[in-house]
């Protein structure tokens with residue numbers, strides 16, 4: 438379990454994290470979401486003692502990172518995949534870490550295999566692609582077989598096969614009872630991987646919720662109606678007290694009614710319809726709506742500055 442308690446981090450005039458509190462439970466993947474500059478990386482760095490909080494603290498299974506006796510065995514982190522010693526091979530990098538943390542050497546082969554780097558294990562890491570560096574970063578995080586894992590944007594640089602692999606791996610690690618905390622700025626990615634979400638904006642907590650709840654609460658539901666007689670259909674719906682919006686390509690969006698009701702009204706009034714389907718606004722839209730005021734830098738702002 439990870440407990441973030443009233444965490445605040447200030448860099449000069451910038452308040453990167455602002456009194457943030459939340460708990461990350463074991464046994465499920467928890468997604469950590471926020472627009473660029475929201476404070477995700479700063480929070481994750483504070484979790485493993487790379488950043489000193491201005492105030493507040495983070496506890497990993499009840500203790501601060503500095504108090505952990507064998508950190509690599511207690512929390513594994515993928516924070517900056519590129520921070521590698523380029524001249525060494527992947528195997529040498531992992532063996533060095535294993536030795537200094539009293540982890541048996543055979544574990545190195547196990548994690549190389551787990552991340553699919555066995556064939557590249559003896560190549561120097563400076564020639565690694567971003568995807569391979571990500572895989573080595575994950576191997577490093579897994580080396581001590583820790584119960585808590587922190588992954589900062591692990592999907593970055595991975596090809597579609599790599600993305601599927603990391604999603605599966607995160608779910609498997611959570612199913613083993615581990616605490617898996619993974620950051621992303623893509624809601625759609627988290628919807629496929631995470632069970633629970635922590636959403637932040639400008640260093641503050643915006644949502645601490647299950648993915649299911651988040652979708653239900655934030656997405657706009659409506660019935661899409663495709664008809665050659667939109668104005669007649671609109672009149673029928675309005676008459677029945679169902680508000681409509683204009684959808685794309687001349688469609689109508691009926692809000693607050695079931696597809697059965699809309700279908701029955703169309704049939705009763707002899708309106709031809711080609712399609713009646715329940716829709717929800719995309720998760721990305723819901724996320725953007727939630728974080729709209731918190732985004733540090735937005736395209737519309739950029740436009741204004743250019744003009």
Ligand SMILES: Nc1ncnc2c1ncn2[C@@H]1O[C@H](COP(=O)(O)OP(=O)(O)OP(=O)(O)O)[C@@H](O)[C@H]1O
Pocket residue numbers: 448451452453471472473474475476477478479480622733
């Ligand atoms: N070392 C630093 N010195 C000064 N400011 C920093 C430092 N690290 C982060 N910041 C600032 O703190 C804020 C939060 O940054 P952080 O990297 O934690 O956000 P993030 O949510 O991880 O963003 P991204 O998705 O862009 O990586 C930003 O305004 C950033 O510019």
